[in-house]
Each structure stands twice: as structure tokens, then as C-alpha cells.
Amino acid sequence: MSEKQYKLVTCKINGKERSAMVDVRASLTDMLRNDYSLTSVKKGCEVGECGACAVIIDGECYNSCIYLAIWADGKEIETLEGLTGENGELNDIQQAFVDETAIQCGFCSPGFIMEAESILRTGEIYTDEELRKLLSGHLCRCTGYDNILRAVKKAMNERNGKK
Amino acid sequence: MYDIKALYEAKSVENAIELMKEHPEAKIIAGGSDVLIKIREGKMAGCELVSIYGLDELRGVSMAEDGTLRIGSLTSFSHITKDPLIKKYIGVLGEAVDMVGGPQIRAIGTIGGNTCNGVTSADSASTLLAWDAIVELNGPEGVRTLPLEEFYLGPGKVDLKSAELQTALLIPKESYENCAGFYIKYGMRNAMEIATTGCSVNVRLSSDKKTLERLRIGFGVAGPVPRRARKTEEEFKGASLEAGLPEKIGDAVLKDVEPRDSWRASKDMRLHLCSTMTERAFIEAVSRCGGEIPEKA
Numbered sequence: 001m002s003e004k005q006y007k008l009v010t011c012k013i014n015g016k017e018r019s020a021m022v023d024v025r026a027s028l029t030d031m032l033r034n035d036y037s038l039t040s041v042k043k044g045c046e047v048g049e050c051g052a053c054a055v056i057i058d059g060e061c062y063n064s065c066i067y068l069a070i071w072a073d074g075k076e077i078e079t080l081e082g083l084t085g086e087n088g089e090l091n092d093i094q095q096a097f098v099d100e101t102a103i104q105c106g107f108c109s110p111g112f113i114m115e116a117e118s119i120l121r122t123g124e125i126y127t128d129e130e131l132r133k134l135l136s137g138h139l140c141r142c143t144g145y146d147n148i149l150r151a152v153k154k155a156m157n158e159r160n161g162k163k
Numbered sequence: 164m165y166d167i168k169a170l171y172e173a174k175s176v177e178n179a180i181e182l183m184k185e186h187p188e189a190k191i192i193a194g195g196s197d198v199l200i201k202i203r204e205g206k207m208a209g210c211e212l213v214s215i216y217g218l219d220e221l222r223g224v225s226m227a228e229d230g231t232l233r234i235g236s237l238t239s240f241s242h243i244t245k246d247p248l249i250k251k252y253i254g255v256l257g258e259a260v261d262m263v264g265g266p267q268i269r270a271i272g273t274i275g276g277n278t279c280n281g282v283t284s285a286d287s288a289s290t291l292l293a294w295d296a297i298v299e300l301n302g303p304e305g306v307r308t309l310p311l312e313e314f315y316l317g318p319g320k321v322d323l324k325s326a327e328l329q330t331a332l333l334i335p336k337e338s339y340e341n342c343a344g345f346y347i348k349y350g351m352r353n354a355m356e357i358a359t360t361g362c363s364v365n366v367r368l369s370s371d372k373k374t375l376e377r378l379r380i381g382f383g384v385a386g387p388v389p390r391r392a393r394k395t396e397e398e399f400k401g402a403s404l405e406a407g408l409p410e411k412i413g414d415a416v417l418k419d420v421e422p423r424d425s426w427r428a429s430k431d432m433r434l435h436l437c438s439t440m441t442e443r444a445f446i447e448a449v450s451r452c453g454g455e456i457p458e459k460a
Binding site for chain 2: 005007023024025026027030046047048049051054060061062063066067068070071115133134135136137138
């Protein structure tokens with residue numbers, strides 16, 4: 001087949017109903033970045049190992065680089081842009097990342113923060129060991145992870161009314 | 164963009180079979196965590212795909228009237244781990260698939276893909292094998308079932324006929340009733356790692372919890388395909404739970420396995436792992452079944 005194949009993909013992105021004709025060869029990362037300019041979705045390894053492209057699809061965190069864009073039809077997708085307020089106010093996890101210096105170059109941060117968001121929505125309190133496992137699908141080459149773990153823990157405790 | 168020549172989205176199982184008949188060169192894509200990576204690496208670049216990802220009818224765990232557990236082939240690892248039926252009847256499978264890759268991989272990876280890729284290191288395989296799982300296949304000729312052990316033909320090769328699709332994994336009641344198991348994965352790191360060797364043991368004990376009624380041991384990476392330790396299982400059927408039994412079983416499995424040297428680990432290391440992991444997984448399985456192995460005098 002020489003001609004390109006397209007599919008109309010209609011989905012909810014950060015709360016808004018959106019539609020676009022998408023090349024069937026596109027990954028969800030391609031669609032979110034190119035069609036919707038959601039550049040918090042980073043292109044890292046592009047083989048599902050680093051987690052920089054993580055987004056929430058129907059409540060669960062996925063690597064958008066190994067998710068075909070056409071599969072997003074009918075789904076609800078959330079990216080980091082959806083967490084911030086109307087005027088760019090940070091959400092609690094983002095603020096905790098700032099407070100705990102959990103960011104250096106920042107490339108892994110959107111992925112980590114989306115993962116943390118999906119973890120904290122369960123409303124459960126996790127031990128450090130459990131949190132480490134839940135965050136283990138993301139690579140960070142700057143921080144050494146300790147500050148990231150501290151930030152997620154801080155946001156978790158705040159959401160659950162603990163100090 | 165992926166280097167895909169053409170992609171056909173299946174609307175139903177029947178439609179998937181039709182599409183595969185129309186496009187014999189096309190490969191099935193389920194969750195894509197193997198296929199898309201192979202396309203990216205170039206190994207499968209330029210391929211035609213039949214996507215079955217949208218077939219929600221192949222998702223979820225249910226129980227038939229006769230007590231058979233049915234796991235839809237597209238059920239993701241994360242959903243298997245969370246599933247109440249799995250937790251209740253075959254918790255070890257939920258634990259085993261919770262060791263695959265990382266959280267996002269477990270959200271996309273499917274149990275059907277994990278068995279259809281025919282890989283010996285698949286974390287679900289040794290446990291499914293150790294619980295005598297049955298594979299349900301749908302094809303142009305209709306539905307057929309066969310034991311998972313026979314489904315594996317060789318490294319990367321499974322008994323999928325042309326235009327055939329795996330639709331479920333079945334675990335009969337007789338296989339899980341009054342059984343408990345334990346899975347150990349040995350890897351060089353905790354997350355995003357392929358098993359150096361994996362071992363899944365399950366036992367059924369007599370009502371007084373003194374005798375081993377049935378022992379089943381499944382291995383990953385102890386041969387070209389996932390395998391059972393049949394000789395050892397037969398040898399220790401009916402054995403009484405006495406001191407030193409785990410060690411004896413651990414030694415016995417060496418005649419059932421044939422691991423090889425690879426860049427991940429040497430054959431000798433894998434033999435040692437097979438033995439030690441069997442011993443440890445057996446002790447845990449017995450304890451989960453309510454039994455106890457007496458201390459050595």
C-alpha cells in the first residue's frame with residue numbers, strides 16, 4: 001500500500017472533546033504533540049522504557065509512545081497540561097516537585113507527575129517501598145530519585161490530610 | 164510514526180479472522196509492547212498489522228458454571244493483578260504478572276501476547292503452565308483448545324495456525340481447587356527487567372496437611388520454552404512433609420531442566436537458580452496451603 005491511511009480519532013483530551021484525522025502509523029505521543037501541541041508529552045526512548053511520555057488514559061497511566069494513536073478513539077486522555085489551573089497554577093504534585101527540588105533538567109518530570117497523579121487518585125497511603133515500585137517505570141538521570149520520592153510522598157500525605 | 168505498511172482494525176473476533184485470511188502476511192497486534200518495539204528496532208519494519216486491541220470482548224476474568232476460570236486474552240497484567248477472582252483462586256498469577264516490566268507496561272501488556280510471543284522468560288508463562296492452563300483458539304475452522312504446554316512449539320513459536328487468534332486462557336476448577344502457589348523471579352534489577360530464570364510452584368496437601376497430594380513446578384528460562392518439572396512432580400507425589408523435603412525437591416529438578424549459557428547468565432548459574440528457587444517457592448507454597456515443614460532435628 002503506497003497511499004497513506006488515516007482514521008478519524010475522537011477522544012476527550014484534558015476534559016475537552018477533540019477530533020482529528022490521524023495517520024494510522026502515529027503513536028499517541030505523535031498525536032498529542034503534533035495535532036494538539038501538548039508538548040509536556042516527551043519523546044524519550046520511544047520504546048516504552050523511560051516513561052517520559054506517560055499520560056493517563058481512562059484513569060490508568062500508559063506510555064503514549066507505545067500506544068497507537070488510533071486506539072485513543074473514544075478514550076479519555078489526560079496530560080500534564082490538564083493538571084495545571086486556568087492561569088497556569090501548579091497542582092499539588094507539581095508544587096511538591098518544586099518544593100522538594102525533585103526537578104533538575106525536567107525532562108522526566110511530566111511523566112513522573114502523571115504517574116504520581118494516577119497513584120494518588122487511588123486515595124491510598126503507600127509505604128516508601130510501594131511508592132518506589134509504583135514509580136519504577138520512569139527513568140531520571142539527574143536527581144537520583146530520592147527527591148522525587150519525597151515529593152510524591154509529600155503530596156500523598158497532604159491529600160490524605162496527614163502532615 | 165511507526166514503519167507500518169498497513170493497519171487493519173478488527174471489529175470482532177470473526178472480523179479479525181476474516182482480516183487475517185484476507186491479509187495472510189499481517190501480524191496481530193494486541194497491546195503492542197512487543198510488536199511496536201520490534202517495528203521500532205527495524206525487525207518488523209514495514210509490516211502489515213491486524214489490531215485486536217479494540218476487542219473489549221476479549222478482556223476480563225470470569226468464571227464458568229463448572230468453575231473454570233476464564234481469562235480473556237487481552238486482559239492486561241495490571242487488571243489481572245487487581246481482579247477479585249484471580250486474587251481469590253490463583254493469587255500467584257496476579258503476583259507473577261505484577262513483576263512484568265514496570266507499571267505502564269503492565270497497563271498495556273496482555274496475557275495473550277505474553278503467551279503468543281512464545282518467549283521462555285514470560286513472567287506469566289511458568290505460573291500458567293504450573294496451573295495447567297488451557298489455551299482457547301479461534302480460527303477459520305472454529306474454536307479449539309489445547310494445553311498451554313502443547314501450545315509452545317519452540318523459541319518464539321507457538322501453535323497458532325494461519326488466521327488463528329488466541330481468545331482466552333482457561334484454568335479448570337480441578338487445577339486450582341485447594342491449591343496454593345508461589346512465584347519467584349530472579350532478575351538483575353527489580354523493575355523493567357527480563358527474568359534470568361523464573362520458577363512457579365504450587366501444591367495441594369492432604370486434609371491433615373501432612374502429605375503432598377500434588378506438586379506442580381513451572382520454569383521460565385530453564386529451556387527453549389517454558390517447561391514443567393514432570394519427573395520431579397511424579398517422584399514427590401504423595402511424599403510426606405518432612406524435614407529436608409524442599410532440598411530434595413530442589414535437587415531433583417536438575418534432571419528436568421536444561422538451561423543454557425546466555426549473556427544474561429551462565430548455565431551453571433541458572434541450574435543453581437532452578438534448584439534454589441524451587442526449594443524456596445515450595446516452602447512458601449506449602450505454607451500458603453496451610454502446611455508446615457518441620458525443622459531439621
